[in-house]
Amino acid sequence: MIKVQGVNKFFGPLHVLKDINLNVDSGEKVVVIGPSGSGKSTLIRCMNLLETPSTGQIVVDGVDITAPKAPITKVRESVAMVFQQFNLYPHKTVLENLTLAPTLIKKISRDEASESGLAFLERVGLREKADAYPAQLSGGQQQRVAIARALNMRPTVMLFDEPTSALDPEMIQEVLDVMVDLAKEGITMVVVTHEMGFAKQVADQVIFMDGGTILEKGSPEHFFTNPEHDRTKLFLSRILR
Amino acid sequence: MPGPFAGFKWLALINDWSVFAEGFVQTILLSALGLTLALGLGIFFGLLGTSHVKLFKLLNRVYVEFIQNTPLVIQIFFLYHGLPHLGIMLPVFVVGVLGVGVYHGAYIAEVIRAGVESVPRGQLEAAYSQGFSYWGAMIHIVLPQAKRISYPPLTNQAVNLIKNTSVLAMVAGGELMYHADSWSSNNLYYGPSYVVTGLLYLSLCFPLASFAKRMERKLEVSS
Ligand SMILES: Nc1ncnc2c1ncn2[C@@H]1O[C@H](COP(=O)(O)OP(=O)(O)OP(=O)(O)O)[C@@H](O)[C@H]1O
Ligand SMILES: [Mg+2]
Numbered sequence A: 001m002i003k004v005q006g007v008n009k010f011f012g013p014l015h016v017l018k019d020i021n022l023n024v025d026s027g028e029k030v031v032v033i034g035p036s037g038s039g040k041s042t043l044i045r046c047m048n049l050l051e052t053p054s055t056g057q058i059v060v061d062g063v064d065i066t067a068p069k070a071p072i073t074k075v076r077e078s079v080a081m082v083f084q085q086f087n088l089y090p091h092k093t094v095l096e097n098l099t100l101a102p103t104l105i106k107k108i109s110r111d112e113a114s115e116s117g118l119a120f121l122e123r124v125g126l127r128e129k130a131d132a133y134p135a136q137l138s139g140g141q142q143q144r145v146a147i148a149r150a151l152n153m154r155p156t157v158m159l160f161d162e163p164t165s166a167l168d169p170e171m172i173q174e175v176l177d178v179m180v181d182l183a184k185e186g187i188t189m190v191v192v193t194h195e196m197g198f199a200k201q202v203a204d205q206v207i208f209m210d211g212g213t214i215l216e217k218g219s220p221e222h223f224f225t226n227p228e229h230d231r232t233k234l235f236l237s238r239i240l241r
Numbered sequence B: 001m002p003g004p005f006a007g008f009k010w011l012a013l014i015n016d017w018s019v020f021a022e023g024f025v026q027t028i029l030l031s032a033l034g035l036t037l038a039l040g041l042g043i044f045f046g047l048l049g050t051s052h053v054k055l056f057k058l059l060n061r062v063y064v065e066f067i068q069n070t071p072l073v074i075q076i077f078f079l080y081h082g083l084p085h086l087g088i089m090l091p092v093f094v095v096g097v098l099g100v101g102v103y104h105g106a107y108i109a110e111v112i113r114a115g116v117e118s119v120p121r122g123q124l125e126a127a128y129s130q131g132f133s134y135w136g137a138m139i140h141i142v143l144p145q146a147k148r149i150s151y152p153p154l155t156n157q158a159v160n161l162i163k164n165t166s167v168l169a170m171v172a173g174g175e176l177m178y179h180a181d182s183w184s185s186n187n188l189y190y191g192p193s194y195v196v197t198g199l200l201y202l203s204l205c206f207p208l209a210s211f212a213k214r215m216e217r218k219l220e221v222s223s
Helices: A040-046 A072-077 A094-104 A110-123 A139-151 A169-183 A196-202 A220-225 A230-240 B007-015 B017-050 B054-068 B072-086 B092-118 B121-129 B134-171 B176-187 B190-222
Strands: A002-011 A014-024 A029-033 A055-060 A079-082 A157-161 A188-192 A205-210 A213-218
Touching (some): A029 A040, A079 A139, A110 A139, A139 A169, A169 A196, A213 A220, A213 A230, A220 A230, B017 B054, B017 B092, B134 B190, B176 B190
Parallel strands (some): A029 A205
Antiparallel strands (some): A002 A014, A002 A055
8 A cells, every 4th residue: 555665865964764665555554653853754744745755766555656747636635644733724613624625625515525524523522513613622632633534535544643642641542542443444554653552452563763764663562572673672661661 | 374274275175176086086996906916916925935945935035125125116216217218108007006016015925924934834734635735725724824813914004005105196196195286286275185185095094904903903812
C-alpha cells in the first residue's frame, strides 16, 4: 500500500531522513516510535507529501507520489491524516468539518456527506456535538472529531502523527479507544505514538527511528522482549517507565 | 464686508447643489471602483507575501515598499502627467481609480498578509491533507479565518481610500473635492463649500469607521 524507497530528506544542511526504506502492506497497522527529532513526523508527512522527499521514491496505492506530475491532491483524498494539534476548522461546526472536503473535493452530495458524517460522529461518541464549534469541545473530543473528519473521506490509509501527545492524560484513553476500534477494520494505519499499550494491542509492525534512520523494525513483542540495539532499549526504558 | 459664512453664500450653494451632487456621485463611483481594485491587488500581493517562494515574496516587498513610501500625489501626477509622455493617455477617472486602487492595494496587501499569517499553518496542512488545492484551501479554510482579524483594518483602508480620492482635485479629477474647489474659486464662497464638502465626506466615512470600531470590539470580546 505504501512503499518508501531510498528516501532522504534535507532541511537546508540538516539531514533529517537518511535512506529510509519501508513497506506498509494493505490493511497493515504500523506504529512508529523514536526520540524527539528523530524524523518521525517528517517521514509520515512525506507519505502524503506535506513534506517533499529530497531524493527517493514513495509509492502510495500504486501511485508514485514523488513523480514530478503526481496527482497528489487525488491521492490525498484517500490518505487521511490526523494531527497532534487536531487542526479542526474553527470557523465551521463539527458536522461542517466532516462534510466540507467530501462535498467540495469528492463531490459527494451534502445529504449523503451529512448522513455518513453523523454516523461517524456516532461512532466516536460525539453525535450530539454535530452543531457545536470546535472551540466548545475538549481536546479529546476535538481529536475524536478529527478522526471522524478523516473517516468521512472514506480513506484507504490513515496517518496519525502523535494524536494523543497534546492531550491531558485523562483524555488520552478516549482517543486511543477510538483508534483501537478503527484498527479492527481493513484500513491501513501508520501511527506515530509513544503509547506502547496501543502498539501492543494493534501493531503488526513497530518501527524505531533514531537520528533519521530506521534503527530497528519488528513486532511489538520483539520490542517488549528482546530489542536488539542499546539505543532502542534506552528509549523504551524511558517511555515504559 | 460679509463674513465667510454669510447667508447668501449658503443660498448660492443650495442653488448650485447639483454641482456638489455630481462630485459626490463621482467620489462614490471612484471609491467603489478604487476599492475593488485595491482589494484585488491587496489579496493577490498579500498572498504573494505569504508564499515560501522567494521571488513571490520579493514581488510583494517591491510593490508594498515602493507604493507605501512615495506620496499618493506623486503617483497620481505620474499617471496623469507622466504617462502621456510615454504615449499613454488615461481619462482622469481612470487615473483616479488606478491611483487610489494601487496606493491602497499596497496597504491592503499588508493587512491580508498579516491576516493570513495569523492563521496557524496547521489549517493549510489539514486542508491539503484532505485534497484541497492551494486556492481551494485559501478560499474555504484560510481566508475566512483571516477575514475575522482583517476586517477592522480593511475598513480603515476603505475610509482612507475615500478621503484620498480628494487628491484627484489636483488634476481636475471631477470628483467632490474638485467640484467644491472650482465652484468656490469662481465665486470665492469657500466657507460653505468646504463645510458642506467635509460633511459629505463625513457621511461616507463615519458609518464605515464606526462599523470598524464595532467589529474591533466584537473581536476583542470573542478572543
Ligand atoms: N520545516 C522544517 N524546517 C527545518 N527543520 C525541520 C523542519 N521540520 C523538522 N525539522 C527538523 O528535522 C528534524 C526531525 O524533525 P521531526 O519533526 O520529523 O522529528 P520527530 O521525530 O517528529 O520529533 P518529535 O517527537 O519532537 O515530534 C528535527 O531536527 C527538526 O528540528
Ligand atoms: Mg513529530
